[in-house]
Amino acid sequence: MSSVYHLSACLPYDTRNPIQRISEGKGFRFVNLPRILNGDSQYVHVKKLKWSRDFISENKEILHSIVMFTDAHDVLVLGDVSDIVGRFFKADCDLLFSAEKLFSPWLHDEKPYREEVKKFFEGAEGDIAAYPNSGCWIGYGWAALAFLDVVIAYADRQQDGDDQRVVQDILARGESPQNVKVKLDVDQHIFVSVIANGDDLIWSGNRIFYKNRKDPIPVFHANGYKKSIYFIDLYTKMFYGTSTQNFDVRALKNNGKYLSFKNGEFFLTDAFTKESLNVLVKARKYFCIFDNNGNVFSFNPFDRSINVGDYVVDNWEIFNVDSMNENLSSYLGGEVKITFESHILNNIWGFYSDQVGDRLIKYFYNI
Structure with missing residues (x-):
């Protein structure tokens, strides 16, 4: 050609x-x-x-x-x-x-x-x-x-x-x-x-x-x-702003409903909302959880506390896909069945802040 x-x-x-x-x-x-x-x-x-x-x-x-x-x-x-x-x-x-x-x-x-x-x-x-x-x-x-x-x-x-x-x-x-x-x-x-x-x-x-x-x-x-x-800014930072290409951003669900977080508590919703959570998945093996402002969730395994903020993704922020139900059960309570769902773009446009792209690059490089 x-x-x-x-x-x-x-x-x-x-x-x-x-x-x-x-x-x-x-x-x-x-x-x-x-x-x-x-x-x-x-x-x-x-x-x-x-x-x-x-x-x-x-x-x-x-x-x-x-x-x-x-x-x-x-x-x-x-x-x-x-x-x-x-x-x-x-x-x-x-x-x-x-x-x-x-x-x-x-x-x-x-x-x-x-x-x-x-x-x-x-x-x-x-x-x-x-x-x-x-x-x-x-x-x-x-x-x-x-x-x-x-x-x-x-x-x-x-x-x-x-x-x-x-x-x-x-x-x-x-x-x-x-x-x-x-x-x-x-x-x-x-x-x-x-x-x-x-x-x-x-x-x-x-x-x-x-x-x-x-x-x-x-x-x-x-x-x-x-x-x-x-x-577009988020996409290009993920796939052209780093040397890693095998990322995936998805909505986080538990028992078929969107897992959301507000005032220190998890809850479920039928539709994706501003409090709903996301996962950044790497190579279909590891993932971390973040909100629609790009804040990272850090899970303390010793006292079972949850902290949300500008955390570099490292030990307490990373989960293995194969053991995610078991690892998250002590934080969510009840029966846990975690799934990831591809986003429709209206989710991104409606609820993501313009800070997410910068925070993906700044905090998530260790995943």
Whole structure:
């Protein structure tokens, strides 16, 4: 396979998301457009399209290569290049745009014609993502160049700086180049948006799964959702901030209910809540318990006391998976049957604080 390019723009203002390292590790040839944007007061989102167009135009050798574009700070590339390209081929098109379940932008001063644009994408049956999202796309270089030329000319005429609006308008107006077959990833086989998907996305190890699908998702797009960006921060610190890759974060259950802790007492709940507990499991053999703020549970074996706080995971904080029921029975009381459950992402977004990622790195390295 010839080089598959991954273009991105607006690299994070800090180093929270090592997107270039991740992309190159997945087999892509990564290109940042055009540079880190600290202090660019003239930035508008349509520049992402212009920079992509200019890069392809200036590098004619990639016209017949496959080019993927993603936003930077709110995207995780989880699939390798062969998986993503294979899915693109199955889509049977020249250019495939990400799609989401919410029509955006939809501002209070949106022009009246936008109602018709919205209606154009509606009406399909099933649980699909009907609306174009310009933050991710993949296609042949020549097809992207031809489509972007049309979109950018339209944006200039409209004096519109919103990349997503102008892409939607061109598609709805039927003004795509006739020789470019454009499709939307309405079933989210490559690009999975978090919008209206929080209960459908399941986190397991270093992979994220969409409900009822056996294969993990290839590209995770947070769509600027702040709590989802916290998840990306947590994920990258776990799997790219340490030398250990075999971690897993799960919800902790006892007798089929969520084990929770408040005011020094354990209790059970039917749903995951802010007091519910988590486990960090290493190599499916050892684990420690932490709360939704990243505080570690330390179990004193001599006086059976429990302390919660900024503890480095060491002797009293580590349990063996094979003997967990026996070891925890003296602290929990009654019949103990511990299980671990993969998190749906709404658990993370709803109840995790933004401190969890930092504390995972700081305290859990001995597990």
